[in-house]
Every structure is written in structure tokens, then in C-alpha cells.
Amino acid sequence: MEVERQQLSVEEEVAILSRGAEDIFPEGELENKIRQAREEGRPLRVKLGVDPTATDLHLGHLIPVLKLRQFQELGHQAVLIIGDYTATVGDPSGRNKARPQLTHEEVLENAKTYTDQLFKILDESKTEVHYNGEWFSKMSFQEVIQLLSRMTLARMLEREDFANRMREQSPISLHELVYPLMQGYDSAMVRADIELGGTDQKFNILVGRDIQREFGQSPQVGICNPILIGIDGTEKMSKSLGNIIGLNDPPNEMFGKTMSIPDELMRMYFEQITPVSLAEIDELMKGIQTGTHHPRDVKRRLAMEVVRRFHGDDAATKAAEEFDRVFAQQELPEDMPEVVLERARLEDGRIWIVRLIVTAQFAGSNAEARRLVQQGAVKIDEETITDDSYDWPARDNAVLRVGRRRFARIRLQD
RNA sequence: GGAGGGGUACCGAAGUGGUCAACCGGGGCAGACUGUAAAUCUGUUGGCGUAGCCUUCGCAGGUUCGAAUCCUGCCCCCUCCA
Numbered sequence: 421m422e423v424e425r426q427q428l429s430v431e432e433e434v435a436i437l438s439r440g441a442e443d444i445f446p447e448g449e450l451e452n453k454i455r456q457a458r459e460e461g462r463p464l465r466v467k468l469g470v471d472p473t474a475t476d477l478h479l480g481h482l483i484p485v486l487k488l489r490q491f492q493e494l495g496h497q498a499v500l501i502i503g504d505y506t507a508t509v510g511d512p513s514g515r516n517k518a519r520p521q522l523t524h525e526e527v528l529e530n531a532k533t534y535t536d537q538l539f540k541i542l543d544e545s546k547t548e549v550h551y552n553g554e555w556f557s558k559m560s561f562q563e564v565i566q567l568l569s570r571m572t573l574a575r576m577l578e579r580e581d582f583a584n585r586m587r588e589q590s591p592i593s594l595h596e597l598v599y600p601l602m603q604g605y606d607s608a609m610v611r612a613d614i615e616l617g618g619t620d621q622k623f624n625i626l627v628g629r630d631i632q633r634e635f636g637q638s639p640q641v642g643i644c645n646p647i648l649i650g651i652d653g654t655e656k657m658s659k660s661l662g663n664i665i666g667l668n669d670p671p672n673e674m675f676g677k678t679m680s681i682p683d684e685l686m687r688m689y690f691e692q693i694t695p696v697s698l699a700e701i702d703e704l705m706k707g708i709q710t711g712t713h714h715p716r717d718v719k720r721r722l723a724m725e726v727v728r729r730f731h732g733d734d735a736a737t738k739a740a741e742e743f744d745r746v747f748a749q750q751e752l753p754e755d756m757p758e759v760v761l762e763r764a765r766l767e768d769g770r771i772w773i774v775r776l777i778v779t780a781q782f783a784g785s786n787a788e789a790r791r792l793v794q795q796g797a798v799k800i801d802e803e804t805i806t807d808d809s810y811d812w813p814a815r816d817n818a819v820l821r822v823g824r825r826r827f828a829r830i831r832l833q834d
Numbered sequence: 835g836g837a838g839g840g841g842u843a844c845c846g847a848a849g850u851g852g853u854c855a856a857c858c859g860g861g862g863c864a865g866a867c868u869g870u871a872a873a874u875c876u877g878u879u880g881g882c883g884u885a886g887c888c889u890u891c892g893c894a895g896g897u898u899c900g901a902a903u904c905c906u907g908c909c910c911c912c913u914c915c916a
Contacts, residue, residue, distance in 0.1 A: 589911085589912045589913070590911080590912080591910095591911060591912080652861090653871085653872075660844095661861090662861095662862080676870070679869085679870065679871075680870060680871065681871075682871055682872050683869095683871055683872065684871095684872080685871095714869075715869070715871075716869040716871080717869095719869085719871075720869095743870085746870085747869090747870050748869090772883065774883070775883085785880085785881065785882090786881080786882070786883070787880080787881065787882080787884095788863085788879085790883090790884085791863085791864080791878065791879080792863080792864070794864095794877095794878090795863085795864045795865060795877070795878070796864075796865060797863085797864050797865075808883090808884090809883070809884090822864095823863080823864065823865095824864095824870055825870065
């Protein structure tokens with residue numbers, strides 16, 4: 421890859437790195453940065469900061485990471501910042517209320533699983549990793565004051581998220597105001613040439629430029645990718661909204677979730693997550709409009725690309741076959757979770773249907789399970805059960821189905 | 835510190851002594867229709883083997899036959915003044 425980079429023109433390199441980016445600022449500066457780095461015979465230092473606030477990463481987290489990998493593939497220096505200190509503050513970007521504050525211990529616990537997942541994408545051996553506690557833990561109060569003096573309240577309150585909260589008369593805690601400064605300080609500490617992030621990071625990245633200037637550094641260039649919309653098609657992908665495709669989702673689930681996104685999202689997913697060329701994406705999208713491609717088939721391709729990226733070729737092919745079998749041909753999936761029933765729990769060899777559903781974890785309470793039965797969502801061996809007092813004569817290998825997509829194979833055990 | 839407003843289920847929001855497990859909207863779930871898409875329509879949305887009970891309207895007490903609703907204390911948020 422690095423050899424190839426030498427052969428690329430600056431313009432070509434800019435084009436590659438701009439793919440899928442919604443905002444690069446200041447305009448034209450990316451090109452200058454690349455030129456300058458070439459003259460100095462060094463790679464660009466490309467910063468991405470992540471706060472390990474959760475353990476389960478999803479596709480949305482990954483967009484800037486994939487961008488970072490692009491840089492890495494072109495021989496630039498990836499600088500990953502684990503925000504062990506920033507995470508205890510909580511990024512207010514795009515929020516309408518303060519984030520819950522995590523303890524430092526919680527953050528460090530999350531960090532491990534977090535980086536494990538990131539290094540499925542990034543080349544670990546070529547990534548410079550910093551915890552921002554490296555510098556924040558050593559800062560004196562005087563230095564903190566010095567840092568705070570770089571920002572004015574007015575500028576802070578101009579931000580859309582804070583402005584909204586002011587207008588809605590909802591609280592803004594002072595610690596939230598510090599966050600952008602911390603993130604900006606990170607940029608100065610690692611001497612970033614480029615900082616990556618979602619479009620909601622624009623403000624924070626701009627603050628980084630100010631602080632770098634303060635330290636006599638040339639200010640970084642920001643590259644912002646769009647915020648990935650979740651599978652509900654309206655809100656940004658976020659665990660609390662339950663609209664995520666998780667990195668650790670098994671292939672079939674990943675495939676199925678991708679198939680359930682609204683058509684309008686296909687382009688975004690293709691561009692942001694898959695390596696499919698822009699030309700081909702255009703062709704696919706045009707095909708849908710002119711009717712030469714069925715939207716379903718294009719989405720099937722997308723789902724395969726997504727699964728391939730995280731689980732490999734074989735898994736993608738299998739997931740697609742499974743999907744066709746279950747939903748196109750209405751057959752049962754090949755693999756499904758097993759629910760073990762101990763014979764001792766049965767009464768006269770029977771089990772109450774509601775209990776069965778709860779045992780299979782398809783409902784959180786008897787009442788919920790009962791509702792599902794009453795609504796005709798429950799099938800055993802494809803036969804609908806509508807009587808919520810039904811005692812099912814348990815049989816090994818039977819298939820319990822709840823709703824359209826949840827299946828479990830029943831295993832009897834002594 | 836002073837004055838006023840407010841805290842209701844996943845979110846928003848009604849409800850000011852019983853008819854309130856709490857109107858309505860959004861979201862979620864399920865069914866119909868489909869391409870497991872979107873849109874639309876319908877149902878459902880605290881728990882308990884369903885029968886009445888139990889727990890829930892910021893927290894803790896109190897008044898009352900009866901409290902989301904009244905009283906007292908506490909916590910938190912917003913606005914104006916300082």
C-alpha cells in the first residue's frame with residue numbers, strides 16, 4: 421500500500437480520502453496538508469478519539485474508524501485516543517441532556533473490549549494508542565484554568581445542542597462545557613494533522629484548531645463523516661434507540677437487520693461501510709430508479725457486503741442463503757438458538773406455552789408472553805397457538821417461533 | 835439568598851380526593867399488506883397461570899374509609915431578581 425501511495429498524485433489521494441466525507445474543513449486544507457507532509461517526507465498524523473462509554477460497538481461507531489483505516493492503508497500514522505478522562509465527562513455533542521457520568525474504573529473496563537473490536541478494523545501494529553489520562557491526570561489546576569480561558573461562553577452557547585437546551589430550558593452542567601476543550605487539548609498533545617469524526621464533532625474539532633494554535637502548532641484539518649442512520653431509518657444509530665447493527669451481531673442477524681433498513685438508506689450504507697466503488701454504487705442506485713435492478717436484490721448485495729466486512733466471505737454467502745430460505749421460501753432457518761428444557765420441569769410431559777416463551781427469552785414477563793400468544797405471534801412447528809392457557813406436550817427438536825424472525829429449537833434434557 | 839413555575843410510564847404530555855394501572859401523541863411489540871423495505875390499517879404496550887390482588891405518578895412521612903391529586907420535610911430542574 422505504501423508503495424502505491426508514492427504513485428498516487430496528491431489529487432488522487434485527496435479523492436480517495438474524501439470518499440463519503442460530508443465535511444472537510446477548512447476547505448482545500450487537506451490537499452495542503454498532504455503536500456506539506458510529502459515535502460517533509462513524513463506521514464500525516466491522523467487522530468481519532470473514542471470514549472469507551474459502552475462495550476458494544478455498532479456500525480455507527482465504525483464510520484470514522486473505517487476512514488482512519490483508509491489513511492492507514494495509504495501509509496499515514498493512525499493515532500487512536502482512548503478517552504479515559506473525556507469519557508468521565510461525557511461529550512455533549514448532539515445531546516439534549518447530559519450523559520451519565522462514568523467512573524474512571526468503568527471506563528477502563530470498557531476500554532479493553534472497545535479496542536479489541538477496533539483492532540478488527542485497524543492495523544494494531546501501525547496504530548499509535550494514547551489514553552488521554554496520560555496528560556489530563558498530570559494537569560495542574562492552573563493549567564486547567566489556562567485551558568478554560570481559551571473559550572468564551574457565547575461561543576459555546578452558539579452550538580446547536582446547547583442552544584436547544586437553553587431554549588427548552590433544560591439543564592446544562594458546567595462540566596459539559598469543558599468537554600470540547602479537553603478534546604481539543606488531545607489534538608495538541610498528539611500534534612494531529614487531521615482529526616476524524618462524525619459531523620457532530622465539527623465544533624469540537626474546530627476547538628482543537630484553536631488550542632493547537634495556542635501551542636504554536638499548525639491547526640488540524642477536520643474530516644467529518646455523516647452520522648449513520650439506524651435501521652429504523654430516522655434516528656441516528658444508537659444503542660439506546662435499539663436501532664443498531666452490532667459489530668458482534670452474528671452473521672444472520674447482521675444480514676437480516678441490513679435487509680430491514682429503508683431503501684433510502686442504502687446509498688449511505690454502501691458508501692460508508694462497504695468497499696464498493698462509488699461508480700458501482702451509482703450504477704446500482706440508478707438501476708433501482710430505472711427498474712433494471714430490484715431494490716431487494718440491491719439490498720441483498722449490501723447485506724452481503726456488510727456481513728463480509730465483519731465475518732468474511734463464507735459467512736456472507738451462508739447468511740444470504742439462510743435469508744432466502746427463511747424469508748423467500750418460508751422455510752425454517754438452518755441454525756437457530758436452542759432452548760433447553762429439563763424434563764423435571766414438565767408436568768405430565770407438558771409445559772405452559774407462556775412459560776415456554778419466557779424460558780426462551782422471547783418475552784420478559786408472563787404477561788408479555790401471554791399478549792404475544794393472544795396476538796397470534798406464537799407458533800410451534802409452524803402451527804399458531806392462540807390459547808394462552810395451552811399446555812404444550814413437550815417434544816424434543818420442536819421449533820418455537822415468536823413473531824416473524826425469532827426462532828428457537830427446543831431440546832429436552834434429563 | 836429572595837420570588838415564581840415544575841418533576842407523571844421508554845419519550846412528550848393530560849389528569850388536582852374515589853369512576854386512575856392513569857386520556858392522548860410518539861416510539862416499541864404483534865397482526866394484515868409487502869420485498870422480513872417504506873407507507874398504510876388494526877390490536878397491544880406494569881406484574882402475578884387472568885383471579886382478584888400487588889407495585890407504580892421525584893424521595894420520605896402524614897391526613898383520609900380512600901391520595902398522582904391535600905399537608906409536612908427533603909432532593910432535583912427551570913425562569914426572574916441578587
